[in-house]
Amino acid sequence: MHRVEHVMGFPVSLRVDDEGFDETGASAADAVFAWLREVDVRFSPFKADSEVSRYDRGELELAELSDELTEVLDLCEHYRAATGGAFDVRLPGRGLDPCAVVKGWSVQRAADLLRAAGARRFVLNAGGDVAASGGPWRVGVRHPVHADKLCTVLELTDGAVATSARYERGDHIIDGRTGRPATGLLSMTVVAASLTEADSVATAAFAMGAEGIGWAASLPGCEVFAVDGGGQVLRTEGFPVAEESSTAA
Amino acid sequence: MKRAIPVVVLSIAGLVPVWRYEPSAGGTTSTTESASTPSASASSGSSGTTSGTVVKGTTITTDKGPVQVQVIFSGDKITAVKMLQQPNHPQTTAAVPKLIAETLKAQSADIDTVSGATITSDAYKESLQAAIDAKG
Numbered sequence: 001m002h003r004v005e006h007v008m009g010f011p012v013s014l015r016v017d018d019e020g021f022d023e024t025g026a027s028a029a030d031a032v033f034a035w036l037r038e039v040d041v042r043f044s045p046f047k048a049d050s051e052v053s054r055y056d057r058g059e060l061e062l063a064e065l066s067d068e069l070t071e072v073l074d075l076c077e078h079y080r081a082a083t084g085g086a087f088d089v090r091l092p093g094r095g096l097d098p099c100a101v102v103k104g105w106s107v108q109r110a111a112d113l114l115r116a117a118g119a120r121r122f123v124l125n126a127g128g129d130v131a132a133s134g135g136p137w138r139v140g141v142r143h144p145v146h147a148d149k150l151c152t153v154l155e156l157t158d159g160a161v162a163t164s165a166r167y168e169r170g171d172h173i174i175d176g177r178t179g180r181p182a183t184g185l186l187s188m189t190v191v192a193a194s195l196t197e198a199d200s201v202a203t204a205a206f207a208m209g210a211e212g213i214g215w216a217a218s219l220p221g222c223e224v225f226a227v228d229g230g231g232q233v234l235r236t237e238g239f240p241v242a243e244e245s246s247t248a249a
Numbered sequence: 250m251k252r253a254i255p256v257v258v259l260s261i262a263g264l265v266p267v268w269r270y271e272p273s274a275g276g277t278t279s280t281t282e283s284a285s286t287p288s289a290s291a292s293s294g295s296s297g298t299t300s301g302t303v304v305k306g307t308t309i310t311t312d313k314g315p316v317q318v319q320v321i322f323s324g325d326k327i328t329a330v331k332m333l334q335q336p337n338h339p340q341t342t343a344a345v346p347k348l349i350a351e352t353l354k355a356q357s358a359d360i361d362t363v364s365g366a367t368i369t370s371d372a373y374k375e376s377l378q379a380a381i382d383a384k385g
C-alpha cells in the first residue's frame with residue numbers, strides 16, 4: 001500500500017509493506033489521515049477557531065485544555081527550558097505557535113495507530129519527518145544545498161528521523177534568546193526512538209545554532225547528523241549510516 | 250590548520266553547554282581563546298591512534314568543573330573530538346557525546362524515503378520523495 005495526501009499543509013506519504021494489508025488496512029490508513037486532519041483543525045495556529053488560537057486569545061483557561069494540547073505544551077516548555085530559551089513557541093510579538101512539536105508528536109501518534117491496527121513493516125513520511133517500523137529502511141537525508149541530492153543515507157529498523165533546515169522556507173526558525181533567525185546550521189538531522197523526540201530535538205537544536213550539535217548529541221538515545229554554516233558535517237559516532245551502495249555524484 | 254580552527258571552536262561551543270556552562274557577556278570570547286591557543290602535542294600522547302595529529306585544547310573551567318577537549322586531525326580535517334576532562338557529575342558523564350567531523354558529500358542512492366525540510370507543496374513536487382511516491 002502506498003498513499004500520499006496533503007495534510008497540515010505538507011505532503012504525507014504512507015507505505016505499508018505487510019502482506020494482505022491492502023485489504024484489511026485501508027481503514028487503518030484512513031484513520032491515520034483522519035487523525036492528521038483532526039490535528040490540523042484542533043492545533044493549527046493559522047485557524048482562528050482552533051484550540052491553540054482560542055487558548056492564545058484567552059478564551060480557554062489552561063485547565064480547560066484537552067489532554068493532547070496540555071501534553072504538547074508541556075513538551076514545548078520542556079524544550080524551552082532545555083535549550084536555555086533558544087526554542088520558544090511564545091516569541092515576543094507573535095502568537096503561540098507549537099507547530100514544531102505538534103508535527104512530530106502527531107505523526108508519531110499516527111504511526112502508533114498503524115501499529116495498533118496490526119501494521120508491522122511501514123514507513124510514514126510527513127513533510128520529511130519519518131517514522132519507520134519493521135525495517136531495514138534506507139532513509140536519505142536531503143542535501144542542504146542541492147535539492148536533488150542526498151548528504152547521507154541512514155538505515156532505520158524501528159524508529160524515527162527528522163531534519164530541520166532553512167533551505168526551503170528560509171530563516172523561519174527563530175533563536176528565542178536573540179529573537180533573530182537561527183543561521184548557525186545549514187541542516188540538523190536527528191534519529192530517535194520516537195518522532196516526537198526526533199522532530200522536537202532537531203528543531204530545538206537548529207534554533208540553538210552551532211552549540212545545538214553538542215546539545216542534541218548529548219541527549220540519550222539521540223543520534224545526530226549536522227551540517228554547520230561552513231558546510232562541515234559533524235555527526236555522532238552512533239549515527240546509523242547505511243552501507244555504501246551509492247554512487248558519488 | 251586555518252580552516253580547522255573554527256570547527257574546534259564550534260565543537261567546544263557545542264560541548265560546553267552539556268555542563269550548563271553559563272557564559273557571561275564574554276563567555277564566547279573566552280571559549281574562542283581557549284580553542285585558538287591549543288597546545289599541540291605529538292600523537293604518541295594518548296591512545297594508540299592510527300594516524301593524525303592530536304591537539305589538546307586548553308582546560309576550561311565551568312561551574313561543574315574543568316572541561317578539556319582533544320581534537321584529532323588528519324591533515325586539515327578533524328577526524329574525532331574527545332573529552333579529556335569532564336566534570337565528575339553523574340548527569341553529565343553519561344551524556345558526553347563523541348562527534349565525528351566529515352566533509353559534506355552530495356550523493357545519489359537507492360533509498361526508500363527522504364528526510365528533509367520538505368514543507369511546501371511546490372518544493373515537494375521537485376523533491377526526491379515525490380519521485381519515490383510517483384513510482385508507487
